Amino acid sequence: MRRSGELASPSPLTPAPSQPASQRRSDWGTLRRLLPYLWQYRWRVFAALLFMVVAKLANVSVPLVLKELVDAMTPSRGQLPTGGDATAVAMAVVAVPVALLVGYGLLRLSTSLFTELRELVFSKATQGAARSIALQTFQHLHSLSLRFHLERQTGGMTRDIERGVRGIESLISYSLYSVVPTLIEVGLVLGILAVKFDIWFVWITAAALVVYVGFTVSVTEWRTKFRREANEFDSAAHTKAVDSLLNYETVKYFNNEGFEARRYDQSLELLRRSRLKSQTTLSMLNTGQQLVIAIALVAMLWRATQGVAEGRMTLGDLVMINAFMIQLYIPLNFLGVLYREIKQSLTDLDKMFTLMEREREVADKPGAQPLTGQEHPAVRFEHVTFGYEPARVILHDLSFEVPAGKTVAVVGPSGSGKSTLARLLFRFYDVQQGRITIAGQDIREVTQASVRRSIGIVPQDTVLFNDTIEYNIAYGRAGASRAEVEAAARAARIHDFIESTPRGYQTMVGERGLKLSGGEKQRVAIARTLLKDPPILIFDEATSALDSANERAIQAELRSAAQNKTALVIAHRLSTVVDAHEILVMDGGRIIERGTHLQLLARGGRYAAMWALQQKES
Known part of the structure; x- marks a missing residue:
C-alpha cells in the first residue's frame, strides 16, 4: 500500500512521434526541400564538385604511378646489366624512380590539396544553408499561434531544431565528402581494371560491391528504427529534465526531488536500452561488412598472383590492384555508418521542416x-x-x-x-x-x-528574459536610450530599488525573472510598457x-x-x-x-x- 503523501510511480515513458509515419515525407522529398537553400550557393557547389573530381582523379592515379615505380625497380629476367651497360642501367634505375617518386608525392599532395579546397569552398554553402533554415524555423515558431506554444514540449522541440541544424551539416558532409567521391572512385577503378586486365577483376569487384552495399543498406534500414527510437527517448528525457529544472521551486516546495529523479532515470533507462540495441546491431553490421571485404580481397589477390606467376602481369600490377582495393574498401568500411548517418540526418531534417511547415492558426490575409x-x-x-x-x-x-x-x-x-x-x-x-x-x-x-x-500590456503573470534589468525594460522599445529606460523605471517606482543593487541596471534577473520578487517583476513590466508608449x-x-x-x-x-x-x-x-x-x-x-x-x-x-x-x- 502506498504511504500517505507518496506520489504514484511514473508510468513508462513512451515518446509520441512528432509526425505520423504515414505523413513522413520520403528521403527524396526532404532532399528536394533542402536543395533551394544550397542553390543560393550554386557556383560554390559546382566548384566543390570540380575539386572533388580532380581530387579523385589524383587519388586513382596514385596506384598507377606506384605500379610504374615497382616495375621500374624490378629488372626483367635475363636482362640483368653486364659490362658497360651497367653504368647506363644504373643511371636509368636512379632517374626513373626519382621522377616517379616526385610524381607520386605530387599526386598524394594534390589529393589532399583539392580535398581541402573542396571543403573550404563548400563550407560557406553548408553553414549558410544551416543558418537560413535555423533562422526560418525560429521565425516561423514565433509566428505560430499561442495554442501551439501552450501545447509544445520545449525540451523536445529545441532538441529537434538542434538535431535538424546538425543534420544539414552531416548530410552534406557525408554525401558530398564521402558517398559521392567513393562512387566516382569506384567507377574509375572499374574502368581501369576492365581496360588493363581481364574481366574477372571487374566481376569480382562489382559483385563484392553489390553484396556489400546490399547487405549494408538492408541491415541499416532494419537498424534505423532503433536509432529513431533512441532519438525519441532522448527528446522525451530532455523534455522532462528541462521542465523539472524550470519548475525548480515547485519541486522543492513539495519535496519531490526523488520523484523527479525517478522519472528522469526511467527515461534514461529506456534510452539506454535503445542505444544498446543500436550498438549490438552495429557490431553485426560491421562483422558482415568485414567478411565481404575479406573474401573479395582474397579473390582479387589470388587472381593477380596467378597472373604474376603465369607472366601475364607484373609485380607492379599486383601492387596496384592491392592499392586499389585498399583505397576502395577503406571508405566502404564506413558505408554503414555513412548510410545510417545520412538516413538519420534526413529524418532529423524532416522533423525541422515539419516544424517550419506547421500551419499558422492565425495568419495575415494576403x-x-x-x-x-x-x-x-x-x-x-x-x-x-x-x-x-x-x-x-x-x-x-x-x-x-x-x-x-x-x-x-x-x-x-x-x-x-x-x-x-x-x-x-x-x-x-x-x-x-x-x-x-x-x-x-x-x-x-x-x-x-x-x-x-x-498595444501595450502589463500582464498579471510577468515573465522576464534571463538578462539584465536594463535589457528587460528596454525590451519595450528597441533602441531606447539609458535616460529613457531610467525615466520609465522612475515612473514605475523601481528606479530606487535598481540603484540600490550592487550592479544597478546591469543586475541579472535570472531564469524567467525568478531573482526578483513578484512586485519587482511587475514593476519592471510596467516600466517596459510605459517605455513602449x-x-x-x-x-x-x-x-x-x-x-x-x-x-x-x-x-x-x-x-x-x-x-x-x-x-x-x-x-x-x-x-x-x-x-x-x-x-x-x-x-x-x-x-x-x-x-x-x-x-x-x-x-x-x-x-x-x-x-x-x-x-x-x-
Whole structure:
C-alpha cells in the first residue's frame, strides 16, 4: 500500500512521434526541400564538385604511378646489366624512380590539396544553408499561434531544431565528402581494371560491391528504427529534465526531488536500452561488412598472383590492384555508418521542416495593410463569440466599446473570460463569430505586427528574459536610450530599488525573472510598457503583486500614463478601477452589468455586492 503523501510511480515513458509515419515525407522529398537553400550557393557547389573530381582523379592515379615505380625497380629476367651497360642501367634505375617518386608525392599532395579546397569552398554553402533554415524555423515558431506554444514540449522541440541544424551539416558532409567521391572512385577503378586486365577483376569487384552495399543498406534500414527510437527517448528525457529544472521551486516546495529523479532515470533507462540495441546491431553490421571485404580481397589477390606467376602481369600490377582495393574498401568500411548517418540526418531534417511547415492558426490575409488611425483609436468588440475548444465556449455574444482616450475596466470572478479579451485583442486567437475593431478596422483585415505595435500590456503573470534589468525594460522599445529606460523605471517606482543593487541596471534577473520578487517583476513590466508608449494600453491585474503603498503610488502613474490613451483595465481589486469611465461586470463569458462606479453601486447588483465584500475584507 502506498504511504500517505507518496506520489504514484511514473508510468513508462513512451515518446509520441512528432509526425505520423504515414505523413513522413520520403528521403527524396526532404532532399528536394533542402536543395533551394544550397542553390543560393550554386557556383560554390559546382566548384566543390570540380575539386572533388580532380581530387579523385589524383587519388586513382596514385596506384598507377606506384605500379610504374615497382616495375621500374624490378629488372626483367635475363636482362640483368653486364659490362658497360651497367653504368647506363644504373643511371636509368636512379632517374626513373626519382621522377616517379616526385610524381607520386605530387599526386598524394594534390589529393589532399583539392580535398581541402573542396571543403573550404563548400563550407560557406553548408553553414549558410544551416543558418537560413535555423533562422526560418525560429521565425516561423514565433509566428505560430499561442495554442501551439501552450501545447509544445520545449525540451523536445529545441532538441529537434538542434538535431535538424546538425543534420544539414552531416548530410552534406557525408554525401558530398564521402558517398559521392567513393562512387566516382569506384567507377574509375572499374574502368581501369576492365581496360588493363581481364574481366574477372571487374566481376569480382562489382559483385563484392553489390553484396556489400546490399547487405549494408538492408541491415541499416532494419537498424534505423532503433536509432529513431533512441532519438525519441532522448527528446522525451530532455523534455522532462528541462521542465523539472524550470519548475525548480515547485519541486522543492513539495519535496519531490526523488520523484523527479525517478522519472528522469526511467527515461534514461529506456534510452539506454535503445542505444544498446543500436550498438549490438552495429557490431553485426560491421562483422558482415568485414567478411565481404575479406573474401573479395582474397579473390582479387589470388587472381593477380596467378597472373604474376603465369607472366601475364607484373609485380607492379599486383601492387596496384592491392592499392586499389585498399583505397576502395577503406571508405566502404564506413558505408554503414555513412548510410545510417545520412538516413538519420534526413529524418532529423524532416522533423525541422515539419516544424517550419506547421500551419499558422492565425495568419495575415494576403495583401493585408498596416493599421491606420492610431493617434486616438477606439476599440470595439462586436457580438464576439469565442472558445479555445469548440465544445467549451468562453465568450458569448460579447459587445462593448472602449472609446478613444477613455478607460474601460472589466471585473468579475476568475474564469469569467476577462484575460481572454486581451488575448483576442492581441490576436493570439481569432474569434469564431463577430469581430474586433481598432479605429474602425477589423483586426483580421490588417497586419498582426501593426496591431501589436499599437498595444501595450502589463500582464498579471510577468515573465522576464534571463538578462539584465536594463535589457528587460528596454525590451519595450528597441533602441531606447539609458535616460529613457531610467525615466520609465522612475515612473514605475523601481528606479530606487535598481540603484540600490550592487550592479544597478546591469543586475541579472535570472531564469524567467525568478531573482526578483513578484512586485519587482511587475514593476519592471510596467516600466517596459510605459517605455513602449503605445496608443492602446491593457492592464491585466497590473498591480496585483504590489503592496498597498506601492499600489497607490503606481496607480497614480498608470492613470497619468493612460491620459488621452485608450485603456482596457482587467482587475480583481475594485478599488483600482473606481475612476474608469465605464466598468463592465462579467460572469460566465457575458456582460451582466455595466456603468460607472457610482451607477453600479446605486444599482445594488453584483458589482455592489463585490464592492461590499472587498471593503469588509480590507
